[in-house]
Amino acid sequence: MAAAVLVAVMFSSCVLGVKGDVFVGYGWDSYLAGFYDENPSVPSFVDIVEDQYYYSRTGTYDGWYTWENSLATMRATYFFRYSLEADYTYVDDPYGPYDAKFYLYLSSSGPVYYSPTYSRSLEGGPSGGKVIVASSGSTDSSAKVDRDSLGEPDGVLEKSQGGYTMHLEYWKID
Numbered sequence: 661m662a663a664a665v666l667v668a669v670m671f672s673s674c675v676l677g678v679k680g681d682v683f684v685g686y687g688w689d690s691y692l693a694g695f696y697d698e699n700p701s702v703p704s705f706v707d708i709v710e711d712q713y714y715y716s717r718t719g720t721y722d723g724w725y726t727w728e729n730s731l732a733t734m735r736a737t738y739f740f741r742y743s744l745e746a747d748y749t750y751v752d753d754p755y756g757p758y759d760a761k762f763y764l765y766l767s768s769s770g771p772v773y774y775s776p777t778y779s780r781s782l783e784g785g786p787s788g789g790k791v792i793v794a795s796s797g798s799t800d801s802s803a804k805v806d807r808d809s810l811g812e813p814d815g816v817l818e819k820s821q822g823g824y825t826m827h828l829e830y831w832k833i834d
Contacts, residue, residue, distance in 0.1 A: 680758035682744050682824045683713035687774060688766040691730070694737075695766070697723035713761050718744045718824075722807065726834070727768045736768050737834030741807060743827045747820065757823025770830050773819050 684702060686695075687710050695705045699721040701714045720743040728735040746757045765774040813829035820826075 680760060680822050680824070682716050682718065683759070683761045684716045684744070685711065685713040685761065685763045686766060687711055687763065691727050691768070692725060692766055693728040694726040696725070697721060716744060718746055725766045727766065734768065735834065736832060738770055738830050739810065739833050740771055740828055740830040745825050745827070747823050747825055760822035760824035762819060762821070762826045764828070770815050770832065771817070771828065773817055
């Protein structure tokens with residue numbers, strides 16, 4: 661009986677620290693010609709699935725993408741850097757951050773945050789539109805740009821959700 665009371669006291673005096681996870685997803689139209697994200701949770705250009713969320717860790721990551729229309733009359737390449745940070749300022753919330761899903765749409769005028777209105781998968785399955793490698797696209801990270809040589813960003817985006825914040829800066833480089 662004493663052991664049962666001891667166990668009950670232990671469980672009632674502590675709070676289980678449930679922490680939320682952060683996910684990153686991408687979308688694009690048929691004109692995406694190349695893509696790279698150094699986040700190890702995001703698949704390579706040939707393996708990434710549109711409208712798919714990928715579990716990520718907090719940190720800062722660089723990436724780039726090239727958008728090119730089918731006639732090659734319009735082309736744009738963007739370098740971007742984003743950080744994912746957990747916000748632990750709410751100390752009165754014993755559960756910490758909740759799940760957060762950040763979705764970036766890769767457009768011809770730069771990346772934008774997008775709030776999908778329909779359900780998107782959190783698994784790495786075959787649902788969604790897989791990228792088809794375009795002949796002009798590059799799949800390696802050799803096109804990475806030296807961030808320090810870019811100057812001020814062309815755009816800055818920030819979004820907070822579920823106790824996480826994503827801060828993104830981007831530069832048009834082509």
